[in-house]
Amino acid sequence: MEVGRVISISERLQELLKNAEKEADDIVSRASEQAQRMVSEAKVEAEKKTRLARLGQGIDEYLREEEEKVRKEAEEILKEFRNHSEASKRMAEERLQQAVELIVNEVVTG
Amino acid sequence: MNQSTVEIEARLIERIVERRNALLASAETKAENILKAAEEEARKITVEGYNQILGIIGSELKAIRDRVLGRANVEGKKMLVEVREQAISRGFDEAEKRLIRIATGKDKSIDYWDILKRLIVEACSGIGEREFLVSANERDTKLLKRRALAREVKELLNKTLGGDIDLVVEAPTECLGGVIVRNREGTKIFYNTLEGRLLKVRRRIEAEIAEVLGVS
Numbered sequence A: 001m002e003v004g005r006v007i008s009i010s011e012r013l014q015e016l017l018k019n020a021e022k023e024a025d026d027i028v029s030r031a032s033e034q035a036q037r038m039v040s041e042a043k044v045e046a047e048k049k050t051r052l053a054r055l056g057q058g059i060d061e062y063l064r065e066e067e068e069k070v071r072k073e074a075e076e077i078l079k080e081f082r083n084h085s086e087a088s089k090r091m092a093e094e095r096l097q098q099a100v101e102l103i104v105n106e107v108v109t110g
Numbered sequence B: 001m002n003q004s005t006v007e008i009e010a011r012l013i014e015r016i017v018e019r020r021n022a023l024l025a026s027a028e029t030k031a032e033n034i035l036k037a038a039e040e041e042a043r044k045i046t047v048e049g050y051n052q053i054l055g056i057i058g059s060e061l062k063a064i065r066d067r068v069l070g071r072a073n074v075e076g077k078k079m080l081v082e083v084r085e086q087a088i089s090r091g092f093d094e095a096e097k098r099l100i101r102i103a104t105g106k107d108k109s110i111d112y113w114d115i116l117k118r119l120i121v122e123a124c125s126g127i128g129e130r131e132f133l134v135s136a137n138e139r140d141t142k143l144l145k146r147r148a149l150a151r152e153v154k155e156l157l158n159k160t161l162g163g164d165i166d167l168v169v170e171a172p173t174e175c176l177g178g179v180i181v182r183n184r185e186g187t188k189i190f191y192n193t194l195e196g197r198l199l200k201v202r203r204r205i206e207a208e209i210a211e212v213l214g215v216s
Helices: A002-054 A060-094 A096-109 B003-056 B058-103 B112-127 B138-145 B147-161 B194-213
Strands: B131-135 B166-169 B178-183 B189-193
Touching (some): A060 B003, A060 B058, A096 B058, B058 B194, B112 B147, B178 B194
Parallel strands (some): B131 B166
Antiparallel strands (some): B131 B178
């Protein structure tokens, strides 16, 4: 009688295992479907945008992005120029007397 | 039910539950990897599409780049040119102030009387005649009219140009220093004022001054 009970439990457990396998397969197959959907949506979207770009449509966003990017580069360029001009101003101030001597000398003797 | 049967059952249940959990965990991991790979694939597709579009609208992008960066470069260069001009002007302004101090005798490091004589000789030599009319500012006119100093100038001119030179000091004129010399007929004029010379020096050595100031 006890052997029979063990067998019965064993059968129920096998059933539980089978259900788990099915559940696992479902999880994987749902993920695969979602993955396919994601890739396919990305393709459709990319193709759509490319097609529109060929027609000269929907490119404002890209142009704005580029302008924003280039503006940052331009800011950097201006920053370098500003630093350069500040350094030049300082140097010119340091060498002012040397220049004055040269000019005065040229005026009175040149 | 004896003790050993209970233990067998418990072990059996435990093993099956463990197996079930492992199966589900493995499926979750697999699903996660599938989704991660798909996300990566979708990202690649988006990036490729983006790059393709950039290729299609390349000329517009280049135009934006050229316009914005070009403007920044022009603005930056203008900034440097302004710094250069300001530094040079400051140099010449300071030099003018120094010349005023020299001409008014406030700066004793240079003998202004020597300079004035040299400027007169240079102007007369430039005109190349024997009779000259000299104009200077009020202060220098007074100097040139002093008998001893007038004689000193005349002797210097006689020595430099040769022969007997006639020099007439005219009414004062407005200038920082130096002289304006004419021939008797007024057909030849030599401007040898300090401000005139300063102007000529500026035209001649502006680049050199920029270099000295470090703004070339």
